[in-house]
Amino acid sequence: MPEDQLGNGELSEQRRKFLLALGATGASAMAGCASGGGGGGGGGGEGGGGETDEDNGNGESTDSSDTTEDSGSSGDTVEYMGRTLDTSVTLQFMQPGAADEEWEFQKSIMEDFTEETGIEVKVTRMGTEDYKVQAGNYLGTSNAPDMYYMWPGPGRAGEFVASGYSQEIKKSGLLRDEVWSRLQPAGVGFQFENANPLKWRQGDQYYGLGVSSYAFPIWFNEVVLEEAGINPDDLRHRKDVTYEEFEGYLEQVTTQTDKAGIAMGNRRGGKLAYWGSPLMYKSVGVERHLETVFQRGDSKFTDDEYVEALSTLKDWWDKEYIIPDTLALSEHEGNGLFFQNQAAFISDGWWASGEYDSYADPEQLAGMGEEGGWDFMWMPYFPDKFEEGKTWRTGSPASGGWMVSETAEERGQTAEAMALFEHNLQDKYTSTRVKEFGDVPAHTDAEKFEFANDSTAQIAADLGSAAEVIPKTDLLFLPEASDAYYQNGQGLFSGDSVETVLEAVQTATEEAVAKYED
Amino acid sequence: MSTRNILQRIRERRSVRQQGNLFKQLRELSYLFPLSAFYLPFMVIPSVGLFVISLFSGSRLGNLQFVGFQNYISLVNGEILFQAIKHNLIYTAGNTILTVGGGLVIAVGIQASYKRLRKYLRFVYMLPFAMMTVGVAFIWRFMYHPRVGALNILLSEISQDFSDILWLGNGDIVMYSIIIVGVWQSIGFYTTIWMVGLLNIDETYYEAAKLDGASKYAQFRHITLPLLKPIGVFLLLVSLIGSLKLFAYVWAMTQGGPAYNSEVLVTLMFKLGFKQTNMGQAAAVGVILFLLILAITLVTTRVIGLDADYDSAG
Numbered sequence: 001m002p003e004d005q006l007g008n009g010e011l012s013e014q015r016r017k018f019l020l021a022l023g024a025t026g027a028s029a030m031a032g033c034a035s036g037g038g039g040g041g042g043g044g045g046e047g048g049g050g051e052t053d054e055d056n057g058n059g060e061s062t063d064s065s066d067t068t069e070d071s072g073s074s075g076d077t078v079e080y081m082g083r084t085l086d087t088s089v090t091l092q093f094m095q096p097g098a099a100d101e102e103w104e105f106q107k108s109i110m111e112d113f114t115e116e117t118g119i120e121v122k123v124t125r126m127g128t129e130d131y132k133v134q135a136g137n138y139l140g141t142s143n144a145p146d147m148y149y150m151w152p153g154p155g156r157a158g159e160f161v162a163s164g165y166s167q168e169i170k171k172s173g174l175l176r177d178e179v180w181s182r183l184q185p186a187g188v189g190f191q192f193e194n195a196n197p198l199k200w201r202q203g204d205q206y207y208g209l210g211v212s213s214y215a216f217p218i219w220f221n222e223v224v225l226e227e228a229g230i231n232p233d234d235l236r237h238r239k240d241v242t243y244e245e246f247e248g249y250l251e252q253v254t255t256q257t258d259k260a261g262i263a264m265g266n267r268r269g270g271k272l273a274y275w276g277s278p279l280m281y282k283s284v285g286v287e288r289h290l291e292t293v294f295q296r297g298d299s300k301f302t303d304d305e306y307v308e309a310l311s312t313l314k315d316w317w318d319k320e321y322i323i324p325d326t327l328a329l330s331e332h333e334g335n336g337l338f339f340q341n342q343a344a345f346i347s348d349g350w351w352a353s354g355e356y357d358s359y360a361d362p363e364q365l366a367g368m369g370e371e372g373g374w375d376f377m378w379m380p381y382f383p384d385k386f387e388e389g390k391t392w393r394t395g396s397p398a399s400g401g402w403m404v405s406e407t408a409e410e411r412g413q414t415a416e417a418m419a420l421f422e423h424n425l426q427d428k429y430t431s432t433r434v435k436e437f438g439d440v441p442a443h444t445d446a447e448k449f450e451f452a453n454d455s456t457a458q459i460a461a462d463l464g465s466a467a468e469v470i471p472k473t474d475l476l477f478l479p480e481a482s483d484a485y486y487q488n489g490q491g492l493f494s495g496d497s498v499e500t501v502l503e504a505v506q507t508a509t510e511e512a513v514a515k516y517e518d
Numbered sequence: 519m520s521t522r523n524i525l526q527r528i529r530e531r532r533s534v535r536q537q538g539n540l541f542k543q544l545r546e547l548s549y550l551f552p553l554s555a556f557y558l559p560f561m562v563i564p565s566v567g568l569f570v571i572s573l574f575s576g577s578r579l580g581n582l583q584f585v586g587f588q589n590y591i592s593l594v595n596g597e598i599l600f601q602a603i604k605h606n607l608i609y610t611a612g613n614t615i616l617t618v619g620g621g622l623v624i625a626v627g628i629q630a631s632y633k634r635l636r637k638y639l640r641f642v643y644m645l646p647f648a649m650m651t652v653g654v655a656f657i658w659r660f661m662y663h664p665r666v667g668a669l670n671i672l673l674s675e676i677s678q679d680f681s682d683i684l685w686l687g688n689g690d691i692v693m694y695s696i697i698i699v700g701v702w703q704s705i706g707f708y709t710t711i712w713m714v715g716l717l718n719i720d721e722t723y724y725e726a727a728k729l730d731g732a733s734k735y736a737q738f739r740h741i742t743l744p745l746l747k748p749i750g751v752f753l754l755l756v757s758l759i760g761s762l763k764l765f766a767y768v769w770a771m772t773q774g775g776p777a778y779n780s781e782v783l784v785t786l787m788f789k790l791g792f793k794q795t796n797m798g799q800a801a802a803v804g805v806i807l808f809l810l811i812l813a814i815t816l817v818t819t820r821v822i823g824l825d826a827d828y829d830s831a832g
Binding site: 132133134136137140159162163164266267268269324325326327328329333479480483487488489490491493494496507511515 | 684778
């Protein structure tokens with residue numbers, strides 16, 4: 001090979017090959033980063049925008065930062081909510097999306113706070129699915145909010161508490177007693193002894209508080225029931241329907257009409273939580289169920305009682321009581337079939353009225369309530385297993401609430417964050433939530449509120465009188481177990497056995513518990 | 519001149535030459551600086567960091583505990599990792615064959631078409647590639663809708679048996695449904711690159727072949743393919759690497775379901791890291807993915823090579 005400018009030709013050839021290989025590797029790596037150019041490899045951030053929310057009404061996958069008015073001067077203080085506040089600070093608040101009207105209302109609460117105190121509040125809002133994933137990322141950085149929204153229970157709040165993302169508010173005295181006592185039993189959702197998710201509902205440490213309750217009844221479509229020859233009043237607001245009786249209704253609907261019995265969208269397995277949870281805890285009992293979830297005793301998800309419980313769901317699938325495309329539809333799409341009079345039953349929270357607005361034709365299906373076209377009954381029970389099962393409700397005394405982050409303390413803004421926290425919990429705002437948006441309040445004097453309709457009023461009363469209120473799996477199970485249940489549970493509708501599903505849940509539970517054990 | 523003086527002169531000249539060589543080497547290495555400025559902080563350091571984190575367990579950087587290779591052992595003892603790898607390989611094979619191979623077929627077809635039609639065809643095939651990946655996934659999710667999706671409605675015109683196909687809800691076909699989406703979007707890119715290669719082949723080769731009486735197939739087999747080899751290898755590598763990093767389509771359409779039947783390595787990593795806050799295991803999946811990509815890339819370049827195959831040409 002002839003010599004070139006670099007000298008020895010052979011050495012130059014080696015260098016050329018080295019540079020070529022290095023360049024090819026770098027180019028390949030960069031090409032692999034490019035979205036679409038490599039068969040749609042894409043990056044992690046692209047897929048973060050999921051569907052509208054499943055837990056909190058019609059959320060949006062938007063990400064916006066809204067700043068309220070700026071007032072107050074440096075060095076000024078103000079007395080508010082029993083505290084002396086520095087008006088020069090700026091608070092950061094984060095929460096998942098809500099329907100536009102509800103979001104405007106939430107913003108107005110922040111604006112009221114600024115008007116009262118002169119403290120600026122910067123708000124970050126994002127879609128519910130984004131929020132579930134990104135909240136932890138935000139909280140681990142210097143951009144962490146001072147106050148943020150979180151769902152209750154070991155599966156959500158517990159993880160954040162264990163990660164040190166929130167301050168204990170009751171035992172520490174941060175939260176005033178008068179506020180605490182007004183909003184019980186909402187604290188239960190955020191009760192974790194020694195910040196351990198395994199110690200949920202134990203100890204005297206509370207890490208958050210909310211103003212609304214969760215309730216997950218069964219909603220029935222009166223148009224479809226009447227078509228099947230079922231009198232809706234036979235089910236209206238009932239707490240004592242047995243699973244045997246309910247199955248009879250399912251059979252009647254599917255044999256007497258061309259409609260589906262249960263509409264559940266399980267593209268992500270979400271509805272498995274609504275239907276599977278009560279089957280499990282009403283079969284084995286609340287106490288044992290909690291022991292299994294936290295592996296406190298010998299009970300396991302693979303025990304016969306759990307297998308028998310979840311077999312009910314598989315049985316319904318095999319008998320075609322559930323829509324055949326359950327794995328292809330999202331939760332909202334599944335609910336949409338109900339509101340379009342294609343199915344008799346769904347299970348969802350009181351925010352289902354938002355989906356009614358999206359999917360229903362009011363001329364075909366009237367609104368929620370006794371005078372309307374759809375109403376609720378509570379989840380059935382097994383009288384031969386636990387007679388008291390009819391007094392147990394699937395829901396949560398707290399539907400979600402707010403937590404104050406450790407970052408607020410690092411910034412020296414805990415007092416201001418707690419003032420915002422208590423400001424948010426005032427009864428005047430709860431009244432609007434209850435009356436205008438159909439919330440079910442978490443309040444010691446819930447009866448004083450004016451409800452959106454008779455159904456939500458009844459739900460509130462029934463929750464208050466329940467012997468137990470047990471969250472569904474995504475709130476109760478530890479995250480790993482919840483994920484295993486969702487993903488493997490889909491296999492119930494595609495040929496997998498109940499044992500396979502429960503084995504996966506048990507394995508995931510054991511791994512999750514090991515992570516949190518002291 | 520004494521021997522000592524001669525040796526001393528030789529040493530002095532060697533020293534000067536060595537200094538000159540050193541200067542040349544440093545100058546050559548400095549040409550790598552622009553790439554290194556990107557490569558080191560965004561590729562090398564994060565890769566090393568990923569491996570380090572994979573040896574720890576915890577939910578965030580502040581509470582990591584060293585566990586050695588326990589994360590890898592847990593993943594290997596479970597089933598999901600191997601399912602994810604299997605799905606990655608299925609997607610990679612399907613997508614690569616259809617986009618790289620299909621792109622070549624389309625490129626040849628476009629080249630053989632009327633001149634006026636070529637620009638239009640190039641534009642049409644490139645259009646999906648210009649769309650946002652997540653947008654494409656959402657569009658296809660609606661196309662695949664079992665009740666109101668365009669596909670089932672169109673197929674029901676052929677036969678009612680096709681009216682209720684669960685494209686994304688049937689675990690047996692969900693990965694193939696995702697392959698269709700990937701191919702639909704990216705085939706234009708491969709077609710365009712193939713066309714660039716075709717245009718750069720000297721016409722004299724074909725003229726000489728015609729004079730020798732070579733058929734179209736023989737020309738394609740003995741001229742076109744060998745001379746397109748460098749481009750083909752490049753496209754193959756791009757497709758392999760991109761396919762192995764599949765995420766957006768799966769996340770937007772199925773999130774790994776139903777029942778893990780479309781779970782791939784990146785969705786598994788995402789779930790472990792951000793849904794279960796198991797940073798160590800998520801990093802371990804990342805390392806496994808990195809090694810898989812590296813292995814496939816090295817094997818491909820070794821077996822096929824990077825240079826044009828002039829020996830086979832002509």
